[in-house]
Amino acid sequence: MSIVENIKKLCKERGTAIPKLGVELGFGNGAIYNWDKSSPSIDKIQKVAEYFKVPVDVVLYGFELTRFEEMFRIIMNKRTCEQFAADTGIDLDTVENYAMGITTEQPSLELVKKIANSNPYKMIVEDDSLFSAAGYPDKNKYEPETIAAHHDGDDWTEEELEDIKKFKEFLKSKRKHQE
Missing domain, CATH: 1.10.260.40 (lambda repressor-like DNA-binding domains)
Known part of the structure:
Protein backbone atom coordinates (compact mmCIF):
# COMPACT_ATOMS: atom_id res chain seq x y z
CA MET A 1 0.00 0.00 0.00
CA GLY A 62 0.90 -0.19 6.73
CA PHE A 63 2.37 -2.45 9.43
CA GLU A 64 5.21 -2.46 11.97
CA LEU A 65 7.96 -3.57 9.60
CA THR A 66 10.89 -3.03 11.97
CA ARG A 67 9.21 -4.87 14.84
CA PHE A 68 8.13 -7.71 12.54
CA GLU A 69 11.66 -8.11 11.17
CA GLU A 70 13.09 -8.23 14.71
CA MET A 71 10.63 -10.95 15.68
CA PHE A 72 11.33 -12.81 12.43
CA ARG A 73 15.06 -12.85 13.21
CA ILE A 74 14.47 -14.04 16.79
CA ILE A 75 12.31 -16.92 15.56
CA MET A 76 14.79 -17.75 12.81
CA ASN A 77 17.63 -17.62 15.39
CA LYS A 78 20.71 -19.50 14.22
CA ARG A 79 18.98 -21.37 11.41
CA THR A 80 20.22 -20.58 7.94
CA CYS A 81 17.76 -19.14 5.45
CA GLU A 82 17.69 -22.55 3.76
CA GLN A 83 16.94 -24.32 7.06
CA PHE A 84 14.25 -21.81 8.00
CA ALA A 85 12.62 -22.09 4.55
CA ALA A 86 12.59 -25.89 4.85
CA ASP A 87 11.25 -25.79 8.44
CA THR A 88 8.43 -23.35 7.64
CA GLY A 89 7.57 -24.15 4.03
CA ILE A 90 8.21 -20.52 3.11
CA ASP A 91 9.85 -19.70 -0.20
CA LEU A 92 13.62 -19.20 0.21
CA ASP A 93 13.60 -15.79 -1.53
CA THR A 94 10.93 -14.56 0.90
CA VAL A 95 12.91 -15.80 3.91
CA GLU A 96 16.07 -14.10 2.62
CA ASN A 97 14.23 -10.83 1.93
CA TYR A 98 12.84 -10.61 5.48
CA ALA A 99 16.07 -11.86 7.08
CA MET A 100 18.12 -9.20 5.27
CA GLY A 101 15.55 -6.43 5.62
CA ILE A 102 15.07 -6.08 1.86
CA THR A 103 11.28 -6.21 1.59
CA THR A 104 8.84 -3.59 2.82
CA GLU A 105 5.67 -5.43 1.78
CA GLN A 106 3.25 -6.57 4.43
CA PRO A 107 3.57 -10.33 4.92
CA SER A 108 0.55 -12.40 4.00
CA LEU A 109 -1.50 -13.92 6.76
CA GLU A 110 -0.44 -17.39 5.58
CA LEU A 111 3.23 -16.42 5.84
CA VAL A 112 2.76 -15.14 9.40
CA LYS A 113 0.96 -18.37 10.35
CA LYS A 114 3.86 -20.43 9.01
CA ILE A 115 6.36 -18.35 10.99
CA ALA A 116 4.25 -18.63 14.16
CA ASN A 117 3.99 -22.40 13.74
CA SER A 118 7.78 -22.63 13.53
CA ASN A 119 8.41 -20.43 16.57
CA PRO A 120 10.35 -22.25 19.31
CA TYR A 121 10.60 -19.00 21.33
CA LYS A 122 6.95 -18.34 22.19
CA MET A 123 7.99 -17.00 25.60
CA ILE A 124 9.96 -14.26 23.84
CA VAL A 125 7.85 -13.73 20.72
CA GLU A 126 4.20 -14.39 21.45
CA ASP A 127 1.95 -15.21 18.51
CA ASP A 128 -0.34 -12.26 19.24
CA SER A 129 2.63 -9.86 19.08
CA LEU A 130 3.88 -11.38 15.82
CA PHE A 131 0.46 -11.14 14.17
CA SER A 132 -0.03 -7.60 15.46
CA ALA A 133 3.35 -6.41 14.17
CA ALA A 134 2.53 -7.95 10.78
CA GLY A 135 -0.69 -5.90 10.62
CA TYR A 136 -3.13 -8.59 11.81
CA PRO A 137 -4.01 -7.39 15.34
CA ASP A 138 -6.78 -9.94 15.92
CA LYS A 139 -5.37 -13.25 14.68
CA ASN A 140 -8.47 -15.15 15.84
CA LYS A 141 -10.54 -13.09 13.42
CA TYR A 142 -8.74 -14.88 10.58
CA GLU A 143 -9.11 -18.43 11.93
CA PRO A 144 -11.84 -20.60 10.47
CA GLU A 145 -14.57 -21.49 12.93
CA THR A 146 -15.42 -24.81 11.32
CA ILE A 147 -13.33 -27.36 9.53
CA ALA A 148 -15.26 -30.10 7.81
CA ALA A 149 -14.38 -33.29 6.01
CA HIS A 150 -16.72 -35.12 3.75
CA HIS A 151 -16.26 -38.76 2.91
CA ASP A 152 -19.28 -39.92 0.90
CA GLY A 153 -18.93 -43.23 -0.83
CA ASP A 154 -16.31 -44.50 1.60
CA ASP A 155 -17.15 -47.33 3.93
CA TRP A 156 -15.55 -46.68 7.30
CA THR A 157 -15.14 -49.37 9.90
CA GLU A 158 -16.03 -48.64 13.50
CA GLU A 159 -12.32 -48.73 14.32
CA GLU A 160 -11.53 -46.14 11.61
CA LEU A 161 -14.35 -43.88 12.78
CA GLU A 162 -12.94 -44.11 16.33
CA ASP A 163 -9.49 -43.13 14.98
CA ILE A 164 -11.05 -40.11 13.24
CA LYS A 165 -12.67 -39.05 16.55
CA LYS A 166 -9.36 -39.39 18.37
CA PHE A 167 -7.60 -37.36 15.69
CA LYS A 168 -10.18 -34.59 16.02
CA GLU A 169 -9.63 -34.49 19.79
CA PHE A 170 -5.86 -34.38 19.23
CA LEU A 171 -6.24 -31.37 16.91
CA LYS A 172 -8.47 -29.59 19.44
CA SER A 173 -5.96 -30.13 22.24
CA LYS A 174 -3.12 -28.96 19.98
CA ARG A 175 -5.03 -25.76 19.21
CA LYS A 176 -5.66 -25.11 22.93
CA HIS A 177 -1.96 -25.69 23.65
CA GLN A 178 -1.00 -23.08 21.05
CA GLU A 179 -3.29 -20.44 22.60
Whole structure:
Protein backbone atom coordinates (compact mmCIF):
# COMPACT_ATOMS: atom_id res chain seq x y z
CA MET A 1 0.00 0.00 0.00
CA SER A 2 1.05 3.58 -0.54
CA ILE A 3 1.55 6.15 2.20
CA VAL A 4 -1.74 7.83 1.30
CA GLU A 5 -3.59 4.49 1.41
CA ASN A 6 -2.04 3.76 4.82
CA ILE A 7 -3.15 7.16 6.11
CA LYS A 8 -6.65 6.62 4.67
CA LYS A 9 -6.83 3.33 6.58
CA LEU A 10 -5.70 5.01 9.81
CA CYS A 11 -8.25 7.79 9.31
CA LYS A 12 -11.03 5.29 8.70
CA GLU A 13 -10.08 3.30 11.83
CA ARG A 14 -10.09 6.51 13.92
CA GLY A 15 -13.19 8.08 12.40
CA THR A 16 -11.54 11.06 10.76
CA ALA A 17 -10.76 12.18 7.20
CA ILE A 18 -7.55 13.13 5.43
CA PRO A 19 -8.57 16.80 4.86
CA LYS A 20 -9.37 17.18 8.57
CA LEU A 21 -6.08 15.52 9.49
CA GLY A 22 -4.18 17.89 7.17
CA VAL A 23 -5.79 20.93 8.79
CA GLU A 24 -5.16 19.68 12.33
CA LEU A 25 -1.49 19.03 11.55
CA GLY A 26 -1.01 22.34 9.71
CA PHE A 27 -0.27 20.87 6.29
CA GLY A 28 -1.30 22.66 3.11
CA ASN A 29 -4.71 22.07 1.56
CA GLY A 30 -4.65 18.63 -0.10
CA ALA A 31 -0.96 18.13 0.75
CA ILE A 32 -1.40 14.58 2.03
CA TYR A 33 -3.09 13.47 -1.19
CA ASN A 34 0.04 14.55 -3.10
CA TRP A 35 2.34 12.31 -1.05
CA ASP A 36 2.00 9.46 -3.54
CA LYS A 37 3.52 11.70 -6.22
CA SER A 38 6.08 13.57 -4.13
CA SER A 39 7.46 12.03 -0.96
CA PRO A 40 6.76 13.93 2.25
CA SER A 41 9.52 14.90 4.65
CA ILE A 42 10.16 12.58 7.57
CA ASP A 43 8.98 15.24 10.04
CA LYS A 44 5.54 15.23 8.38
CA ILE A 45 5.38 11.44 8.50
CA GLN A 46 6.40 11.65 12.17
CA LYS A 47 3.58 14.15 12.87
CA VAL A 48 1.03 11.78 11.31
CA ALA A 49 2.42 8.85 13.32
CA GLU A 50 2.27 10.87 16.55
CA TYR A 51 -1.28 12.01 15.77
CA PHE A 52 -2.43 8.40 15.44
CA LYS A 53 -0.08 7.15 18.19
CA VAL A 54 1.47 4.54 15.89
CA PRO A 55 5.06 3.82 14.84
CA VAL A 56 6.32 5.59 11.71
CA ASP A 57 6.45 2.17 10.00
CA VAL A 58 2.65 1.94 10.10
CA VAL A 59 2.35 5.22 8.18
CA LEU A 60 5.05 4.24 5.69
CA TYR A 61 4.29 0.54 5.17
CA GLY A 62 0.90 -0.19 6.73
CA PHE A 63 2.37 -2.45 9.43
CA GLU A 64 5.21 -2.46 11.97
CA LEU A 65 7.96 -3.57 9.60
CA THR A 66 10.89 -3.03 11.97
CA ARG A 67 9.21 -4.87 14.84
CA PHE A 68 8.13 -7.71 12.54
CA GLU A 69 11.66 -8.11 11.17
CA GLU A 70 13.09 -8.23 14.71
CA MET A 71 10.63 -10.95 15.68
CA PHE A 72 11.33 -12.81 12.43
CA ARG A 73 15.06 -12.85 13.21
CA ILE A 74 14.47 -14.04 16.79
CA ILE A 75 12.31 -16.92 15.56
CA MET A 76 14.79 -17.75 12.81
CA ASN A 77 17.63 -17.62 15.39
CA LYS A 78 20.71 -19.50 14.22
CA ARG A 79 18.98 -21.37 11.41
CA THR A 80 20.22 -20.58 7.94
CA CYS A 81 17.76 -19.14 5.45
CA GLU A 82 17.69 -22.55 3.76
CA GLN A 83 16.94 -24.32 7.06
CA PHE A 84 14.25 -21.81 8.00
CA ALA A 85 12.62 -22.09 4.55
CA ALA A 86 12.59 -25.89 4.85
CA ASP A 87 11.25 -25.79 8.44
CA THR A 88 8.43 -23.35 7.64
CA GLY A 89 7.57 -24.15 4.03
CA ILE A 90 8.21 -20.52 3.11
CA ASP A 91 9.85 -19.70 -0.20
CA LEU A 92 13.62 -19.20 0.21
CA ASP A 93 13.60 -15.79 -1.53
CA THR A 94 10.93 -14.56 0.90
CA VAL A 95 12.91 -15.80 3.91
CA GLU A 96 16.07 -14.10 2.62
CA ASN A 97 14.23 -10.83 1.93
CA TYR A 98 12.84 -10.61 5.48
CA ALA A 99 16.07 -11.86 7.08
CA MET A 100 18.12 -9.20 5.27
CA GLY A 101 15.55 -6.43 5.62
CA ILE A 102 15.07 -6.08 1.86
CA THR A 103 11.28 -6.21 1.59
CA THR A 104 8.84 -3.59 2.82
CA GLU A 105 5.67 -5.43 1.78
CA GLN A 106 3.25 -6.57 4.43
CA PRO A 107 3.57 -10.33 4.92
CA SER A 108 0.55 -12.40 4.00
CA LEU A 109 -1.50 -13.92 6.76
CA GLU A 110 -0.44 -17.39 5.58
CA LEU A 111 3.23 -16.42 5.84
CA VAL A 112 2.76 -15.14 9.40
CA LYS A 113 0.96 -18.37 10.35
CA LYS A 114 3.86 -20.43 9.01
CA ILE A 115 6.36 -18.35 10.99
CA ALA A 116 4.25 -18.63 14.16
CA ASN A 117 3.99 -22.40 13.74
CA SER A 118 7.78 -22.63 13.53
CA ASN A 119 8.41 -20.43 16.57
CA PRO A 120 10.35 -22.25 19.31
CA TYR A 121 10.60 -19.00 21.33
CA LYS A 122 6.95 -18.34 22.19
CA MET A 123 7.99 -17.00 25.60
CA ILE A 124 9.96 -14.26 23.84
CA VAL A 125 7.85 -13.73 20.72
CA GLU A 126 4.20 -14.39 21.45
CA ASP A 127 1.95 -15.21 18.51
CA ASP A 128 -0.34 -12.26 19.24
CA SER A 129 2.63 -9.86 19.08
CA LEU A 130 3.88 -11.38 15.82
CA PHE A 131 0.46 -11.14 14.17
CA SER A 132 -0.03 -7.60 15.46
CA ALA A 133 3.35 -6.41 14.17
CA ALA A 134 2.53 -7.95 10.78
CA GLY A 135 -0.69 -5.90 10.62
CA TYR A 136 -3.13 -8.59 11.81
CA PRO A 137 -4.01 -7.39 15.34
CA ASP A 138 -6.78 -9.94 15.92
CA LYS A 139 -5.37 -13.25 14.68
CA ASN A 140 -8.47 -15.15 15.84
CA LYS A 141 -10.54 -13.09 13.42
CA TYR A 142 -8.74 -14.88 10.58
CA GLU A 143 -9.11 -18.43 11.93
CA PRO A 144 -11.84 -20.60 10.47
CA GLU A 145 -14.57 -21.49 12.93
CA THR A 146 -15.42 -24.81 11.32
CA ILE A 147 -13.33 -27.36 9.53
CA ALA A 148 -15.26 -30.10 7.81
CA ALA A 149 -14.38 -33.29 6.01
CA HIS A 150 -16.72 -35.12 3.75
CA HIS A 151 -16.26 -38.76 2.91
CA ASP A 152 -19.28 -39.92 0.90
CA GLY A 153 -18.93 -43.23 -0.83
CA ASP A 154 -16.31 -44.50 1.60
CA ASP A 155 -17.15 -47.33 3.93
CA TRP A 156 -15.55 -46.68 7.30
CA THR A 157 -15.14 -49.37 9.90
CA GLU A 158 -16.03 -48.64 13.50
CA GLU A 159 -12.32 -48.73 14.32
CA GLU A 160 -11.53 -46.14 11.61
CA LEU A 161 -14.35 -43.88 12.78
CA GLU A 162 -12.94 -44.11 16.33
CA ASP A 163 -9.49 -43.13 14.98
CA ILE A 164 -11.05 -40.11 13.24
CA LYS A 165 -12.67 -39.05 16.55
CA LYS A 166 -9.36 -39.39 18.37
CA PHE A 167 -7.60 -37.36 15.69
CA LYS A 168 -10.18 -34.59 16.02
CA GLU A 169 -9.63 -34.49 19.79
CA PHE A 170 -5.86 -34.38 19.23
CA LEU A 171 -6.24 -31.37 16.91
CA LYS A 172 -8.47 -29.59 19.44
CA SER A 173 -5.96 -30.13 22.24
CA LYS A 174 -3.12 -28.96 19.98
CA ARG A 175 -5.03 -25.76 19.21
CA LYS A 176 -5.66 -25.11 22.93
CA HIS A 177 -1.96 -25.69 23.65
CA GLN A 178 -1.00 -23.08 21.05
CA GLU A 179 -3.29 -20.44 22.60
